[in-house]
Amino acid sequence: MTLILGLESSCDETAAALVTADRAIRAHQLAGQEADHRPFGGVVPEIAARTHVEALTPLVAAALAEAGVSLADVDAIAATAGPGLIGGVMVGLVTGKALALAAGKPLIAVNHLEGHALSPRLADPDLEFPYLLLLVSGGHCQLLLVEGVGAYRRLATTIDDAAGEAFDKTAKLLGLGFPGGPAVEKAALAGDPKAVPLPRPLVGSGEPHFSFAGLKSAVLRARDSGQYAAEDIAASFQQAVVDCLIDRTRRQLGAVEATALVVAGGVAANKAVRAALEGLAAEHGLRFVAPPQWLCTDNAAMIAWAGAERFRAGLVDGLDAPARARWPL
């Protein structure tokens, strides 16, 4: 069975995984850098790149050992080639190229967003194209019609911040710590989602896009008013994000033919987001597919899987494949 080694290093997770073309996750190794970045309240690119350099090679060795294979048993090496923090992307891509050259294996330069977009098919063997995907991460907030491997139709995107970025900024404003998304979700459990009146930017709008910058400013005003507990602001903020995501997604469900409603990316780990989307899919009589939480946040299994899908389609890359900070799907 085709075996793919995947490498991920585009933000603050260093990861290596081995995945087969029939969806067996033979190894999954991941080292987060949260402690390195926490003192700065966000990811510091230079620190991230240096930490990837130290962490990646041992993680590759650990992944091979976990699966009980050697590099000679691998059919291809898939590495994230962007978009992301360029120093980190270069570390992963150059490592992938070096391994490919040394072992005489093909290289697959994977778009990180494609990793997120195809990850639901690793989790669910029955998920068929085309599906409507809400891709919500720290850097992106998009609705895509996933028509096939390499065939992504972008239906909507954010005109300012990504949803994950809004979670991270809200956590910082409320002093909830880093990383922001899980901290806001936890605080929201103890708060009232109706306590603070917050805007729902672009909800009901005739255009398809997302916007979260106004919401962040409203959170700042609510905090500075001194009228509200942090838990209530967190719960109200999370509800506002959910309402925006649902409204924009509902608009597309009426307009496209899809086999399922699918969510992926770091914010898809949020239970309130998942539950609301599941309800929306049920309203439309559609299947709802969300990868398990560990597969929503950055990892190398999704990169290996995207590599497996591309390899099957004959899509391999040369050793001159560029690292890209920006790379739209």
Ligand code: KG4
């Ligand atoms: O996909 P990801 O791991 O990295 C990017 O490609 O950006 O997404 C990270 C983003 C961060 O903004 C983080 O705060 C958010 O996903 N996130 C969450 C949760 N877990 C991670 N947002 C809301 N609730 C969560 N439980």
Ligand code: ZN
């Ligand atoms: Zn990501």
